[in-house]
Amino acid sequence: MEITPDTLRWLYRAMLTIRMFEERVIAEVVRGKTFGSVHTSDGQEAVPAGVCAHLRREDYIASTHRGHGHCISKGVEPRVMMAEIFGRATGSCKGKGGSMHIADFSRGMLGANGVVGASVPTACGAALTAKLRGEDRVSVAFFGDGASNQGVVHESMNLASIWKLPVIFVCENNLYAESTPVEYSTSVASIAERARGYSMPGRMVDGMDVLAVYDAAGWAVGRARAGQGPTLLECRTYRYHGHFYGDNPSLYRLKEEEEEYHRRDAIASFKRRALEQGMLPECDVVAIEREVAATIEEAVAFADASPMPSAEELLADVYVSYP
Numbered sequence: 356m357e358i359t360p361d362t363l364r365w366l367y368r369a370m371l372t373i374r375m376f377e378e379r380v381i382a383e384v385v386r387g388k389t390f391g392s393v394h395t396s397d398g399q400e401a402v403p404a405g406v407c408a409h410l411r412r413e414d415y416i417a418s419t420h421r422g423h424g425h426c427i428s429k430g431v432e433p434r435v436m437m438a439e440i441f442g443r444a445t446g447s448c449k450g451k452g453g454s455m456h457i458a459d460f461s462r463g464m465l466g467a468n469g470v471v472g473a474s475v476p477t478a479c480g481a482a483l484t485a486k487l488r489g490e491d492r493v494s495v496a497f498f499g500d501g502a503s504n505q506g507v508v509h510e511s512m513n514l515a516s517i518w519k520l521p522v523i524f525v526c527e528n529n530l531y532a533e534s535t536p537v538e539y540s541t542s543v544a545s546i547a548e549r550a551r552g553y554s555m556p557g558r559m560v561d562g563m564d565v566l567a568v569y570d571a572a573g574w575a576v577g578r579a580r581a582g583q584g585p586t587l588l589e590c591r592t593y594r595y596h597g598h599f600y601g602d603n604p605s606l607y608r609l610k611e612e613e614e615e616y617h618r619r620d621a622i623a624s625f626k627r628r629a630l631e632q633g634m635l636p637e638c639d640v641v642a643i644e645r646e647v648a649a650t651i652e653e654a655v656a657f658a659d660a661s662p663m664p665s666a667e668e669l670l671a672d673v674y675v676s677y678p
């Protein structure tokens with residue numbers, strides 16, 4: 356698939372923003388600045404970046420408990436995300452959601468979600484809405500290998516298939532659901548194979564290679580926009596940290612496996628390839644690195660300077676009032 360220098364710069368900026376955001380969130384958890392549990396996705400950056408590069412602002416995504424990368428790739432501002440994680444009134448959900456519930460409807464980001472598998476029916480609902488209204492919008496469901504075994508995921512895939520919904524199912528197979536290895540919990544060697552049960556195409560992709568993800572997602576999004584229905588992508592990837600901040604993954608993962616994925620790091624290998632093959636000049640790469648570092652600093656300063664929600668706000672947006 357053809358790729359422009361603008362898109363290459365966008366991919367690098369998106370992946371680096373996710374990485375630096377995650378690393379900073381961990382530092383802020385340690386400093387005691389955050390509320391609620393935090394699940395980081397560093398290591399997995401190539402998947403949301405490669406997929407969302409094909410999306411427009413009005414397209415939809417639905418996310419998981421590990422949602423920072425999805426939000427950033429869909430254009431949610433790091434400053435409103437950081438403020439949300441800091442529990443501040445300026446956060447995307449006015450400080451009442453925290454890391455696991457960041458949503459920004461103005462960017463088509465329908466929500467991170469603590470209910471494993473729930474992103475899948477949510478994305479299908481958005482796709483059904485677009486289809487019934489005749490709108491040119493597609494919808495992406497991000498979900499994990501563990502979520503792929505949830506009943507609602509299968510019901511949703513079946514409906515998406517019979518209704519030919521403009522939806523893309525993106526399974527981020529990071530090889531573990533909490534501490535359970537995928538081979539232990541899952542009936543197939545490749546989750547992409549499950550597409551056949553729902554008469555849709557499925558493809559397994561190297562989720563550490565952003566250009567491979569970009570290529571496969573371009574095909575899947577193109578099918579959705581052309582009215583050809585859903586597609587399942589299984590992206591093999593890896594989270595560098597524990598399941599949540601506080602989990603020690605060395606209790607259930609081999610050091611060799613962790614080292615292997617660090618060697619294949621999506622950001623470092625993309626940068627090496629882009630420079631070696633002359634896809635991007637070094638000055639562009641350096642400029643993006645500076646710009647992203649400044650964005651993250653500004654996000655933390657913004658969050659730190661923002662007020663806590665007032666007590667009067669406690670019940671706002673919690674209950675719908677009926678006449």
Ligand SMILES: Cc1ncc(C[n+]2csc(CCOP(=O)(O)OP(=O)(O)O)c2C)c(N)n1
Nearest residue numbers: 421469470471499500501502529531532533
């Ligand atoms: C319906 C439901 N069941 C169980 C849980 C507890 N839980 C939270 S995350 C998780 C593992 C999810 O694994 P996976 O889908 O592979 O996503 P990953 O954490 O690897 O990104 C589980 C079992 C939950 N939050 N919701």
Ligand SMILES: [Mg+2]
Nearest residue numbers: 499500531532
């Ligand atoms: Mg997983």
